[in-house]
Amino acid sequence: MARILHITIKDINGLTSGTHFWCNDLVTAVAACQSIANLSNGQIVGAYLAEPLDITQIPSNTTSNNNVETIKTRAVVRLSGPDPGSVASPRSYCRVTIPAPVGSIINGLTGDPAGALVTPFIGKVLTPSDVTTDKIEKVYYGRR
């Protein structure tokens, strides 16, 4: 599976720029980054491989005007998971934001953390420290 390598480069003045192209795998991507570093006076400050997701498998993937909210309004779902490595901070947290949320997720100050539309995120979403989430802490409104 070929993937797109995105590279962000910063020059000596702090100006940033990007470049991207297709490559085969992570090993190739690291080698390509080395070639780019050899060819540039800038510093590579970030690089990732992007794999397109097959969104044709997502059912009912259409827009609707069933709710008053536009894409600027979001339902924020705050999730948490156990963090066995730290006694001082025993939980690890993350948030996912859902643009133009349906009314059954949130229709007031807060939404139902046990709602059928938010619980599928549990166990599938990781925190930035790679902890698998096991609980929804809160559902509330946010903005982009």
Next chain:
Amino acid sequence: MSYLLHIEWVDVNGETGSSSAWVASTDDGLTVAKAFKAASNARITSAELRETVPLQTITNNTASNNNVETAKTKAKIKMRGADAGSLASPFAYVTVGIPAPIGTLINGVVGDTSNTDANDLASHVLSPSGVQMSSIEKIYYGS
């Protein structure tokens, strides 16, 4: 290994936005994308899984002022690979931009196509149709 799921949206008014979440696998990426869609009145226009490339093994990865060019000036390396599948267009091409290029890559209207690092880069690059690049056609300035 975890991936950053990045989703682009459009709502019924045509306004666009994005969301992201970390997931453990490509299968989980699709499951979470479905959960996102079920929870939103907007339509997913694209989604991708991002895997971070480790940079700590990259040598010579420092910014220097050895050349007058900034990151906005790029050396454009046009590469070519064989395309056995099409007689009408017998070669596949890719152009890669190198921000703040070093002087030995390009220092005039065109650069040296035999540059070792440029050719090494070509050996790691595929065309959008998956063809392996095998030679350098031209090196020139762009932005």
